Amino acid sequence: MRCGLTEKEVARQQLGFEEAENSALEPKSAGDWWTHAWFLELVVVVNHDFFIYSQSNISKVQEDVFLVVSMVDSMYQQLCTYIMLIGIEIWNQGNIFPMTSIEQVLNDFSQWKLISLSQLQHDAAHMFIKNSLISILGLVYIAGICRPRIDCVVDNFQGDTWSLFANTVAHELRHSLGMQHDEEFCFCGERGCIMCTFRVPAEKFTNCSYGDFMKTTLNQGSCLHNPSRLREIFMLKRCGNGVVEREEQCDCGPVQQCEQDACCLLNCTLPGAACAFGLCCKDCKFMPSGELCRQEVNECDLPERCNGISYQCPADRYVQDRIPCSDSAYCYQKRCNNHDQHCREVFGKDAKSASQNCYKEINSQGNRFGHCGINGATYLKCHISDVFCGRVQCENVRDIPLLQDHFTLQHTRINGITCWGIDYHLRMNIPDIGDMKMVLCVAQERSASTRSVSVCLSCHTSAFLRPAI
Structure with missing residues (x-):
């Protein structure tokens, strides 16, 4: 044939x-x-x-x-x-x-x-x-x-x-x-x-x-x-679709995947087993109570432990948003957000966050180098009051970083300062290192003698103010 x-x-x-x-x-x-x-x-x-x-x-x-x-x-x-x-x-x-x-x-x-x-x-x-x-x-x-x-x-x-x-x-x-x-x-x-x-x-x-x-x-x-x-999407509840439904005890998916599963059978049952998957499932059994199943990743995160009666690791928890962290930074959704630190992570130890003029000029354009989010396939322009909530812009860059394919560096001369930023293409399955991920962002206003920190009230909704713990 x-x-x-x-x-x-x-x-x-x-x-x-x-x-x-x-x-x-x-x-x-x-x-x-x-x-x-x-x-x-x-x-x-x-x-x-x-x-x-x-x-x-x-x-x-x-x-x-x-x-x-x-x-x-x-x-x-x-x-x-x-x-x-x-x-x-x-x-x-x-x-x-x-x-x-x-x-x-x-x-x-x-x-x-x-x-x-x-x-x-x-x-x-x-x-x-x-x-x-x-x-x-x-x-x-x-x-x-x-x-x-x-x-x-x-x-x-x-x-x-x-x-x-x-x-x-x-x-x-x-x-x-x-x-x-x-x-x-x-x-x-x-x-x-x-x-x-x-x-x-x-x-x-x-x-x-x-x-x-x-x-x-x-x-x-x-x-x-x-x-x-x-x-x-046309869906049908059935044994073999990889989703546990109705009276199923487990569902290992197609035949090829079930062959690699020692706990779940093709008929979606768990004979002699307590579980088949999950962060709190090991060798077809629930892990003991108190066993660490998700390690904290930074000072804004919290660890999770198994309860001994479920295959699921408890929901990912983190410290309350707006809790101070590191140097003049704030926690938001498990991340310590700081523009200067972000610039150092991307461009090296001498880099720092660029002036407000850089953020205002670039993040108000609404393109892949400067925006305040994406709606479908459209880049959203930042409002003037929200420019620090957009893509990170850096200055004092001494070395060009070695980046993955599909990233593009941009440097723009604004009022005698070279502003550096990184783009990100839609539909890529790799982390966006130029995204501040700051809906509750910190706006940093620089002057010759002082630095004030204020919360961008226009960047959040009331739902984001609830504690995540």
Whole structure:
């Protein structure tokens, strides 16, 4: 059994779509794509034969689809890509169009879904079919992601295990994301890799797949940037989804994850065990009362200890906001906030917080170098009274720090002073070292003889004033 995307089929598709959409895609800036999270909104259409195989039971079909998508999602997470199922359509009365060949099914499906699924915003549409007369496992438009006319995939279930079918779905979806079949010098560290031409049990992608994925997502992956709202994600309470629900004692998730769990069984029970996870669970038992489960990280934090009757570590506690800490600093949400200290941490021991003019000029711009928060994809400008609540600005910088990729240093000359700051791109899964995280911030007004400290009242709401202990 093999994938239907042969070299001949790839060439035919490229010839057909090259002229039509050559100028429609705007390239995005390059970089180390793995620092970003990608969110793929998936809709699945189940044909009538698949419905019959699942005992003609709509609930059973939903469970089967969820199981497959869950396994596919676990494979994708190695690339920091999350698969979110936002809809299922089940053809329980019969097939809407014939199922004679997989090429015909893909063509008819792509035309049908443009109209029938137009109200459901999605990044990829998959049709799950069961047809033993079709020997091809699946067919897809290469690099069709984020292109509504061709973001379609047909996956042919042959009645074998769900894990093998999940391999097929992951394989075909990767073609939609621009990945080609693995060739001679493609390696994943395992005997079988997901993008092999012929189906083999596999869970990893090769170096070639990583490169193809990067190329496609950077050039046309804009639809993968933003996650769905929680209410838009299609959810089903069931054993195996990784969430403890209803009468479940535990839920270790997909089969691959359960194989690594010594406490929780596939049927979501804990035979002979008290727990399967949690900071207060060790060797399937509750840790003794008084055992430290969360160490304090600084003078503004408090330690937490197990109570001996639960797997959960108590809620993270910290000292009350606005308690003094260090040198002229204040605690806020477990962090000792001090502009001078922050500058020293980033730019070295000689650095210090910049003048008020730097904060006023830069943080009032509302861009990635200066802002007072982010609303969706929009940077919020700081009001003049709140400029110290925005991104940290420093001066007296002697050495350029060695930063991770995707950070950019900016230095701006203002009234004879060089102001230094650091930007931060949206959607990165690394800490933002230029963020003061100070909703209850401390404004530092400098003069030749005195330094006064005042609370920025406009930066907080009453909810933030309640003690966190």
